[in-house]
């Protein structure tokens with residue numbers, strides 16, 4: 001039971017990164033297909049775009065013997081000017097709304113368009129500006145996840161084909177071996193980067209999953225519970241909806257371990273987790289937060305209804321213990337949001353006291369509501 005007393009917030013992610021990811025969760029954005037880079041990453045990308053803009057202006061306006069082949073210099077400068085304005089508007093939007101997949105897509109297509117215009121107007125037979133397509137794919141795809149990566153590959157491939165067709169129809173240019181090599185090389189880099197990125201993303205997701213799940217029971221761990229319940233309690237806010245926090249602690253579990261071994265103890269924990277999981281609805285949360293301690297967060301439910309759920313869980317565990325001739329049982333304490341607090345931490349403080357009291361009271365039925373425990377009864 002001491003684990004709640006030791007509970008602290010220091011293992012939680014902090015700062016902007018966390019708020020951004022939480023915001024993504026709240027907005028219901030799919031983090032399997034999108035990545036949400038932090039502001040510094042996006043800032044570097046915008047600076048790269050401004051760098052590309054400056055190089056384009058310098059190349060087409062101030063390099064000797066360079067004449068745009070498709071547009072007039074004025075038209076080309078207008079295109080770059082429009083790019084500058086769009087980029088700046090996107091930049092301002094990003095500084096206010098860093099998480100915005102629609103903008104990620106839009107900015108990437110604008111990048112593809114201006115790159116295609118540059119390659120189209122590049123007078124070199126083997127246009128070095130083709131390499132910018134690789135930068136567009138890597139710069140966008142690696143930052144924002146597999147969805148944008150795939151879209152960038154398809155978009156850039158389509159743009160290259162279109163540009164070559166137009167260059168050919170305009171200049172009668174044939175594919176030179178150098179051009180063929182450059183495209184082949186670029187294509188191989190992109191496919192390689194896509195595969196590599198896919199593997200990295202998969203490992204990242206696996207790691208993230210493992211860091212949130214208790215491997216013995218498959219329930220979430222304490223860190224994941226704290227993180228998800230933050231969002232859940234924020235949503236409750238001052239509204240009419242309620243949530244009940246249930247804290248369950250096994251009794252005589254040490255005796256099970258000592259008498260029958262840790263293998264049996266593990267099996268008991270797995271079975272208890274199964275019973276708890278079976279009592280939940282889709283929106284509820286269940287976690288093992290310590291050795292033999294479990295926390296459930298039930299949404300849209302009253303304390304009375306939650307007490308019935310707790311009784312059912314208790315009965316099923318008692319039945320299991322009886323069937324296997326085990327001495328263990330479970331004590332469950334209940335608290336309610338917002339009556340006992342507006343965050344999981346705050347409610348758990350109350351519920352922890354109720355559990356402590358129930359464990360120490362001989363006539364406790366094994367279920368205790370936090371509202372039945374007065375502050376002065378709380379042990380020091």
Ligand SMILES: Nc1nc2c(ncn2[C@@H]2O[C@H](COP(=O)(O)OP(=O)(O)OP(=O)(O)O)[C@@H](O)[C@H]2O)c(=O)[nH]1
Nearest residue numbers: 001249250251252253254255257262265266291292
């Ligand atoms: N089998 C097993 N045992 C564990 C695990 N994690 C913690 N424990 C054991 O769980 C026991 C918890 O101790 P206590 O909280 O004193 O258990 P209890 O006998 O139920 O005592 P009360 O809670 O005071 O009723 C300890 O013996 C731990 O070694 C685990 O993952 N598997």
